Amino acid sequence: MSTRIRTVRCHAIADDIGTVVDETIELPDPAPGEVQVRLKACAVNFPDILMIQGKYQFKPPLPFAPGGEAAGDVVAVGAGVTRHRVGDPVVVAIRHGGFAEAVNLPENAASPIPGRLSYAKAAAFQTAYLTAYVALVPRGQLQAGETLLVHGATGGVGLAAVEIGKVLGATVIATGGTDEKLAVVKARGADHVINYTLPTGELGGFRERVKELTEGRGADVVYDPVGGDVFDESMRCVNWNARLLTIGFTSGRWPQAAVNLILIKSLSVIGVRAGEYGRKEPAKGAVVRKALFDLAEAGKIDPYICAAFPLDDAVGAMRMLTDRKVVGKVVVTMNGYSGEG
Numbered sequence: 048m049s050t051r052i053r054t055v056r057c058h059a060i061a062d063d064i065g066t067v068v069d070e071t072i073e074l075p076d077p078a079p080g081e082v083q084v085r086l087k088a089c090a091v092n093f094p095d096i097l098m099i100q101g102k103y104q105f106k107p108p109l110p111f112a113p114g115g116e117a118a119g120d121v122v123a124v125g126a127g128v129t130r131h132r133v134g135d136p137v138v139v140a141i142r143h144g145g146f147a148e149a150v151n152l153p154e155n156a157a158s159p160i161p162g163r164l165s166y167a168k169a170a171a172f173q174t175a176y177l178t179a180y181v182a183l184v185p186r187g188q189l190q191a192g193e194t195l196l197v198h199g200a201t202g203g204v205g206l207a208a209v210e211i212g213k214v215l216g217a218t219v220i221a222t223g224g225t226d227e228k229l230a231v232v233k234a235r236g237a238d239h240v241i242n243y244t245l246p247t248g249e250l251g252g253f254r255e256r257v258k259e260l261t262e263g264r265g266a267d268v269v270y271d272p273v274g275g276d277v278f279d280e281s282m283r284c285v286n287w288n289a290r291l292l293t294i295g296f297t298s299g300r301w302p303q304a305a306v307n308l309i310l311i312k313s314l315s316v317i318g319v320r321a322g323e324y325g326r327k328e329p330a331k332g333a334v335v336r337k338a339l340f341d342l343a344e345a346g347k348i349d350p351y352i353c354a355a356f357p358l359d360d361a362v363g364a365m366r367m368l369t370d371r372k373v374v375g376k377v378v379v380t381m382n383g384y385s386g387e388g
Contacts, residue, residue, distance in 0.1 A: 049073040050083075053381070054147035055361045056110040060101035064365050067099060067113070069358075077125035077151045084137060084157060086119035087166035087384040088355070089145035091364045091377050092174055092203070098143065107143045113361075114145020114379070118160060118169035128154045136160045138169040145170075146361050148381050161343035167386045168350040171203070171376035174321075176339050176348055179207035179270075181321040182292045183215065184338075185331065187268045191216030196257060196266035196281065198273045199297060200237065201228035203376045206351055208270045209237050214347050217268070220260055222253050222277075228374045235351060243277065257284040265289065265312075275300035282308045290315045351375030355386025 052074045057067050077083045095113035097103035121135040131137065137157040144150045160169040183189045195212040199205040200221035212219045213236045221237035223229045229240040239260050243253045257266055265286040271278055275298030281291060282305060291314060296302075304316050325332020342348045353374045356364035358381040367377050380386045 049075045050149065052148040053358060054112045055358060055379075056112045056146075057099045058110040060099070060109075062100050064096055064099050064369070065362050067362060068110075069361075074147075074149055074151065077123050077128075079126040080128060080153060081125040081151045082121050082128055082131050082137075082154050082157055083123040083149055083151050084117075084119045084139055085122045085149045086117045086139075086145065086147065086381055088119070088170040088378045088380050088386060089114040089117035090171040090174065090203075091361075091368055091379060092116070093368065095143075095146075096365055096369060105142060112144045112146040113365075114147070115142055116140055116170055116173045117145035117150070118166040119149075119382070121157070122149065124154075130154045131157060136166070136169075138164075138173065140173055146358065146379055148358070158340065161340045162346055162348075164343060164348075164350075165387070166384060167352050167355060167378045167380070170378055171350040171352060172207075172343060172348055173339070175203040175207040175350070175376065176211065176342075177325075177335065178204045178294065178319070178321040179211045180335055180339055181324050182270055182294060182319040183208060183211055183268065185324070185335065186317050186319050187270070187290045187292050189215050189217055189268050192218075193267035194218045194220065194261050194264075194286070195268045195270065196284070197221045197237075197270045198243075198277050198281070199223065199271075200232045200240070201225070201374050202272070202297075203373070204272050204294060205270070206232060206235060206375045209235060210348065212270075213237075214342065220257055220266065224371075231351065231353075231374050252280065254280050254284040261286070268292065270294065272297055274298045274302050276302075278302035279305075282312075282314065285312055285314055288313050288315075290317055292317050292319050294319050352378055352386065354378075355380050357381070 195217040201223040220239045269291045272294035274296035
């Protein structure tokens with residue numbers, strides 16, 4: 048037996064993400080150990096775009112649907128499934144396939160939606176908050192009372208770091224590229240915001256502003272998904288024994304760390320690969336995942352969704368991300384779900 052579903056799939060690697068195809072396919076019944084989830088929302092992330100362009104380290108076989116984190120309802124279960132029943136609202140973690148009305152996946156790849164998260168927020172919280180939590184807790188060892196400097200704070204992983212930083216009791220300084228986006232970050236809990244695109248003469252650059260806000264000490268922990276010039280300047284506004292967390296390089300340039308500054312400040316430069324953290328060390332990854340779901344259950348995680356696009360405009364959702372217009376997260380919705388509630 049099978050079910051006809053709509054999906055958006057990549058049939059050929061191309062730089063133009065608009066080459067993906069909106070089509071109807073047959074989805075078979077779930078195999079033993081699998082569940083079938085009727086999806087309501089799927090978050091859009093940069094790896095989805097990079098997979099279409101063939102630039103991501105993981106290259107799924109063609110054709111494939113992008114979309115790695117989603118939420119919906121269990122509609123069928125395969126033989127031997129014990130964790131889920133038909134009707135359960137779940138959040139799913141997969142490498143691809145989420146731009147579709149339904150998906151089959153191993154039962155352990157689906158988890159109950161925690162707390163009162165909507166389908167959209169449930170779809171959007173795993174990747175960003177996992178990155179933030181792994182970076183700030185096991186890798187960065189952020190302590191209450193320390194100062195956390197979050198770069199790229201208007202994006203999904205940056206805004207998650209602001210939120211996790213406040214949960215951990217840190218003073219959070221957030222940087223971003225526009226005052227309008229930073230207003231959202233400020234409203235979401237950042238203690239201070241800095242627009243790092245303004246000329247140096249207006250604010251003294253974020254380096255001087257960070258020093259001013261910390262009475263000359265500098266940041267204790269720096270969360271950097273940007274790299275490039277931002278990384279370079281960050282090394283000059285850190286406290287003694289600071290930890291500089293390198294998350295990614297959205298600037299497009301891999302920085303070269305100045306070893307003399309590492310020595311002078313007793314600085315630790317720490318790489319963060321949140322997904323690999325759990326794959327390489329499953330027990331520690333399970334601890335992190337439980338901590339995240341506990342925070343969501345307690346209402347301490349509240350993903351910010353700036354826009355929702357219907358499945359037939361999945362390209363529009365991806366273009367919003369590539370055009371740097373997203374604050375927090377953007378999602379693709381399906382099966383009549385609007386993205387609200």
